[in-house]
Amino acid sequence: MILEIKKYPDPILKKKTEEVKEISKEIEVLIEDMVETMQKKDGLGLAASQVGVAKKIIVVQSQKGPMAFINPCIVSKSKQKEVSEEGCLSFPGVWLKIKRPKGVEIKALNIEGKEINLKAAGLLARILQHEIDHLEGKLIINHLNFFQRLKTKL
Numbered sequence: 616m617i618l619e620i621k622k623y624p625d626p627i628l629k630k631k632t633e634e635v636k637e638i639s640k641e642i643e644v645l646i647e648d649m650v651e652t653m654q655k656k657d658g659l660g661l662a663a664s665q666v667g668v669a670k671k672i673i674v675v676q677s678q679k680g681p682m683a684f685i686n687p688c689i690v691s692k693s694k695q696k697e698v699s700e701e702g703c704l705s706f707p708g709v710w711l712k713i714k715r716p717k718g719v720e721i722k723a724l725n726i727e728g729k730e731i732n733l734k735a736a737g738l739l740a741r742i743l744q745h746e747i748d749h750l751e752g753k754l755i756i757n758h759l760n761f762f763q764r765l766k767t768k769l
């Protein structure tokens with residue numbers, strides 16, 4: 616099922632999300648719907664809060680296909696940073712240059728509830744950081760300084 620994507624300034628986007636305690640049938644269906652929604656909207660990633668569910672779940676589009684991560688967190692970041700343009704399904708038509716670590720290592724549960732570690736670099740690392748930010752209520756505009764924010768008029 617295609618879900619409705621919450622757009623800025625919907626207050627749920629600023630909310631900190633809760634950990635998933637049990638991967639119930641409901642969570643499985645939510646993940647399936649999130650993947651379908653992300654693909655339909657040509658997004659590279661989607662966080663549960665963007666579809667109105669304040670839980671720590673993200674889906675991302677990788678070269679190997681869609682991946683889902685439950686309770687993801689970043690365990691390490693590369694010192695090297697990189698600036699690149701980023702969009703967000705909650706900010707249609709907005710593209711912002713954002714500086715982020717080039718590589719990250721994350722820890723999460725997969726859909727079977729198994730703990731996994733993933734090292735990512737480049738675009739996938741950027742998508743993971745963007746989506747994990749969402750789970751903390753952090754949005755692309757929160758990466759801008761005061762003057763950059765004035766310019767974007769958001």
Ligand code: ZN
Nearest residue numbers: 702703704705
């Ligand atoms: Zn986003």
